[in-house]
Amino acid sequence: MEQIYKSKMQAIGYDQNVCDIFVNWEDVKDELLIPERKRGSGNGTIHVFLGAADEELRKEFPQYYASVHNEIDATNGAIEIKHYFLSSNIISMLGYVCQYNHEHHYDIVPQVEEILDFITQSRATDGMLSTKSLFKLSTGATKLRPYFKQFESNGVFAKIIRKILLPNSAYKISLYKNNNNEYAAFWLIGFDNVSDFEADSNIEYLVSSDNIESACHQIIYYGAPGTGKSHKIKAQLEGVSKENIFRTTFHPDSDYSTFVGAYKPTMEKSIDKIYTKGELISKLTEMKEGGVTYSPQKFGAKYWRSLKQLNLSDKKDILQACGMSDNYTVEFDKGVAVGEEYLACSKESRIIYSFVPQAFLNAYIQAYRKPEEKVYLIIEEINRGNCAQVFGDLFQLLDRDAYGKSEYSIKADADLRAFLEETLGEDNIGIKDGELCLPSNLYIYATMNTSDQSLFPIDSAFKRRWDWEYEPIKYKNTDWKIAIDNTEYSWVSFQRKVNDKILSATSSEDKLLGDYFVNPSDGVITDKVLLNKILFYLWNDVCKDGEGEIFKISETEDVSFSELYGENGTEKLVKMMSYLGVTDSNDNIVTVKSDEDIIENQSE
Known part of the structure; x- marks a missing residue:
């Protein structure tokens, strides 16, 4: 990066570096865009103190420092500075501002639009916007303090830079001059560490609602059954490596150990390591020099699996390398026979307890192993588990x-800490000092059926920590059909009629039929699926006490679920569809003309 801005400054004629200045957040006295802004000195003047480079600046401007020391007005001799800012760096920082304000629920759309308009209308030189200020000395303190002051009121600093600072923001300023002793400052804006200063023109952040969604790290998608909540998450993760997606489904028995991990009994197969010929030479040498009696035979028994992979010539090479007669290959073979006959059986497998990570921990580890990639933890049916118990x-x-x-x-317990330190390393930030911390590249998405919200109610404190997105019913599967007898009914027509009755009776959207309540592969819902899945749900979960007036075949006659299976069940099912006013595939209302089931199509 340093080479980039050096070349840019050289390209516009400033080829002599004076000094580099790092200005941290506490030394920036400026009015900011964010609500928690630091105020200026009270006179409305924009200024940035440069105390971090006081020594270098004294050497560069000795006459000016000396004159002010002699109580000459600091305005006399103030040096004009031209300032350059990379447009890409400004856009990158503007993205962080948008993200910050979105997270804190501040509305800054007008200010962002104003900034973008300014950038669009400004003339850039080699990808840089410029403005002017004075380099002056402040005489109001016990010692002289250097600072930039009186930036152009219509320049990029006044209109943009002062508005894109965030808590922990900082500047890195490189001061240059040319052969005419004219001065220019090249700026990069970032955060605490100089290593974080990167001008990234590829980062795109929030201005539209679509981009706002991408900044949400924890989202619960909620809505009626079958509205496509899981499908939406799947579509959003299109193109993401499967290695970076971890899924789990909550249920009443879900707990911390099934979500995070715990020690469990596991079967361990004790398969000996296969050693190379060179490694076997070292092993046999150790046994020989250690005074082990009958070392070739005992060696053969202990390393029988490795020796079985070798031919006679290799075995002789091992013996000769250890200073032993190659006749001892017979002893090798005796030992191999013992090992294969007795030791293999005793070590075939055993039950051990080991820490077994679950979905959360697997996602957590992956996020720290791949800090440059986004990792996603997907929780289906989040409210079907006791969230307080599961998350702990x-x-x-x-x-x-x-x-x-x-x-x-938070502090990890001893088991979890030991596992993470072994997996990630003790110095990894993911378990440093035994503490857990979610990284910025870990996203948690969840789904929730509103019809199941009574299973385990989610408390308000938990809810506040998530963004929520409602997934409405769109009535979009207009080509789906319900096949009964010889008539094809419109699924969307049935869906609308039933939902209208449910909404009218319950004043709630929790029980409505979503677009994908069923998902027929060929778009045809058979009468069997209609009965066993859709009407069964409506009878048991919606119409228990007669709500909705769905199970009727006329204004005065009800029908029970079991009657739809009995004699004349198909006839009653057709009458039920007629009573509901469901249209056929041609958008015609299907009516029952007589008790003999003569059905005619009548235009709506």
Whole structure:
């Protein structure tokens, strides 16, 4: 990066580097865009203190420093500075501002639009926007303090830079001059560490709602059954490596150990390592020099699997390398026979206890192993498990900062810490000092059927830590048919009629039929599927006490679910569809004309 901005400054004539200045957040006295902004000095002047480079600046401007020391007005002799900012760096920082404000629920759309308009209308030189200020000395303190002051009121600093600072923001400023002793400053804006200063023109953040969604690290997609919540997540993760997607489904027996991991009994097969010829020479030498009696035979028994892979010539080479007669290959073979006959059986397998990671921990480890890639943990049916029990103290990690990292870490228990230290390494930030912290590249998406919300109610504290997105019913499968007898009914017509009655009776959307409540491969819902899946659900979960007036064949006559299976069941099913006003595949209402089941199509 340093070489890039050096070449850019050389290209516009500033080829002499004066000094590099790092200005941290606390030294930036400026009015900011974010609500938690630091105020200026009160006079409305934009200024940036440069105390970190005071020594270098004294050497560069000795006469100016000396004159101000002699109590001459600091305005006399102030140096004009031209400032350059990479457009790509500004866009990158603007993305962080949008993300920060979205996470804190601040509306900054007008300000963002104003900034984007300014960038669009500004003239860039070699990908850089420029403005001017003065380099001055402040005489209001016990010692002189250098700073940039009086930036152009309509320049890029006044209109943009002062508005894209965030907590922990910082500048890296490189001051240059040319042969005419004219000065220019090249700026990079980033965060605490100089290593983080990168001008990334490829980062695109929130301005539209689509991009806002990409910044959400924890989302629960909720809605009626079959509205396509899981399908939406699948579509969003299209193109993501399967290695970076981890799935689990909550159920009433889900707990911390099935979500995170725990020690479990596992079967271990004791298969000896296969050693190379060189390694076997070392092993036999150790036994020989260690005074082991009958060492060739005992060696053959202990390393029988490896010796079985070798031919006679290799065995002789091993003996000769160890200073032994190659006649001892017979002893090797005796030992191999003993090992294969007795030792193999005793070591074939055994039950051991080992830590077995589950979905959360597997995703957590992957996120720290691949910090440059996004990793996703998908939780289906999140409210079918007791979230307080399943998450346990991980609940604390769900508080994320503006960049997606956990604001508060938690201490891992001894078992979990030992496993992570072995898996990631003791110095890995994912378990450093024995603490857990969700990284910014780990995303957690969940689904929830509103019809199941009474299983394990989610408390408000847990809810606040998630973004929520409602998935409505779209009535989009217009080509799906319900086949009864010789008539094809419109699925969307049936879906709308039933949902209208459910909504009218319950004033709730929890029990509505979603677009994918059923998912026929050929688009045809048979009468069997209609009865066993759709009507069974409506009878048991919606119409228990007669709500909805769905199971009727006329204004005065009800029909029970069992009657639809009995004698004349198909006849009653057709009358039920007629009473509901379901249209056929041609959008005509199907009516029952007589008791003899003469059905005619009548235009709606």
